[in-house]
Amino acid sequence: MSSEKIALTQTVQKGGCAAKVAASELRRILQQVKFPAAHPALLVDGRLFDDAAIYKINDEIALVQTLDFFTPIVDTPKLFGEIAAANALSDVYAMGGKPLTAMGILAFPLATMAEHVIVDVLQGASDKIAEAGANFVGGHSIDDDTLKFGLSVTGFVNPGQAWTNAGANAGDHLILTKALGTGTMTATLKSQHFQEDDIMEALHSMATINNAIDCMTQDLQAAVHAATDITGFGFSGHSMQLANASQVTLRIQTEKLPRFTKTFFCLENSFLTKAHRTNSEYTAANIDVSNLNNLYRLLIHDPQTSGGLLLSVSSEVSHSMVQVLRTRFKSAEIVGEVLPRQDKAVVFE
Numbered sequence: 327m328s329s330e331k332i333a334l335t336q337t338v339q340k341g342g343c344a345a346k347v348a349a350s351e352l353r354r355i356l357q358q359v360k361f362p363a364a365h366p367a368l369l370v371d372g373r374l375f376d377d378a379a380i381y382k383i384n385d386e387i388a389l390v391q392t393l394d395f396f397t398p399i400v401d402t403p404k405l406f407g408e409i410a411a412a413n414a415l416s417d418v419y420a421m422g423g424k425p426l427t428a429m430g431i432l433a434f435p436l437a438t439m440a441e442h443v444i445v446d447v448l449q450g451a452s453d454k455i456a457e458a459g460a461n462f463v464g465g466h467s468i469d470d471d472t473l474k475f476g477l478s479v480t481g482f483v484n485p486g487q488a489w490t491n492a493g494a495n496a497g498d499h500l501i502l503t504k505a506l507g508t509g510t511m512t513a514t515l516k517s518q519h520f521q522e523d524d525i526m527e528a529l530h531s532m533a534t535i536n537n538a539i540d541c542m543t544q545d546l547q548a549a550v551h552a553a554t555d556i557t558g559f560g561f562s563g564h565s566m567q568l569a570n571a572s573q574v575t576l577r578i579q580t581e582k583l584p585r586f587t588k589t590f591f592c593l594e595n596s597f598l599t600k601a602h603r604t605n606s607e608y609t610a611a612n613i614d615v616s617n618l619n620n621l622y623r624l625l626i627h628d629p630q631t632s633g634g635l636l637l638s639v640s641s642e643v644s645h646s647m648v649q650v651l652r653t654r655f656k657s658a659e660i661v662g663e664v665l666p667r668q669d670k671a672v673v674f675e
């Protein structure tokens with residue numbers, strides 16, 4: 327199989343989760359749709375802006391369902407497939423679930439792109455799905471102007487043990503499992519300032535599946551009170567959503583936020599995306615950034631693709647939890663704590 331680089335990022339205008347419809351626009355659109363009342367078995371649905379839907383089958387099993395696709399964020403096809411799959415699987419892990427089956431969603435420019443490109447994308451996805459212990463069971467493909475790829479993933483969770491974004495308690499500690507900066511670092515690929523070899527740490531991180539739950543004992547799993555994954559709306563947007571859903575305030579020690587070695591270099595040199603601005607607008611009224619300089623403001627708004635999990639955990643286990651997580655996620659860090667609700671959802675110190 328070819329691993330030839332064909333500069334996929336040059337074939338699209340936006341890449342990865344930075345291509346997501348901005349959060350405020352998405353909310354405005356969804357609010358105009360008249361959805362029927364939720365079925366009683368639906369424990370979590372799209373209205374809660376959580377990571378995935380949860381549908382209870384019986385007292386032991388609930389389905390976890392999610393779908394994610396996007397445009398190329400890297401130049402190498404197989405790596406794009408790996409990252410797209412890790413990103414799609416992530417929303418199941420963010421609910422405390424285990425992925426079971428995955429289906430591919432593919433839009434492919436048949437006239438302009440060689441067939442081996444898509445074989446490589448699908449191979450990358452297949453390898454990641456297998457690594458997650460799930461099954462790649464099918465998909466759907468269309469001919470389109472630009473390449474888009476993703477997965478619909480179905481997983482399962484015990485309905486009493488699901489992690490949602492609504493369970494954070496005052497006194498909890500907050501853990502972030504991956505470094506921040508994939509938005510600005512992949513913007514350097516698009517502008518051709520850097521090659522993939524220059525940003526390997528970010529590429530490796532995006533291709534890492536968020537199976538934090540597989541490192542945890544039952545007791546540690548139960549000590550997670552809330553979770554979400556940090557993706558296109560940035561640390562600012564996703565932490566704000568978790569705080570609002572849980573009706574608490576998050577106090578973040580901003581200097582503790584893990585970041586890649588080159589994240590600040592890339593931000594300082596203005597490798598930015600539209601999402602840096604839209605994430606800032608989305609969160610402006612609800613977070614306090616008055617203590618932050620411009621660089622840290624850009625960091626918290628940086629759109630992540632296949633970013634880390636933000637876990638709100640019992641303070642008694644936070645240090646042992648971080649040690650366990652670091653066996654798989656070397657950047658995992660305690661980044662703040664949960665306070666009773668104040669005026670703002672998130673305060674950055």
Ligand SMILES: Nc1ncnc2c1ncn2[C@@H]1O[C@H](COP(=O)(O)OP(=O)(O)OP(=O)(O)O)[C@@H](O)[C@H]1O
Nearest residue numbers: 343371372373374375376377378394417555557558
């Ligand atoms: N086209 C759509 N139709 C219905 N609901 C949607 C649609 N797009 C998004 N949503 C819902 O809006 C909410 C926010 O979507 P978003 O994609 O940000 O969540 P997410 O899946 O956690 O993101 P990510 O995959 O980047 O972690 C989710 O509950 C999602 O199910």
Ligand SMILES: [Mg+2]
Nearest residue numbers: 377417555557
């Ligand atoms: Mg998510």
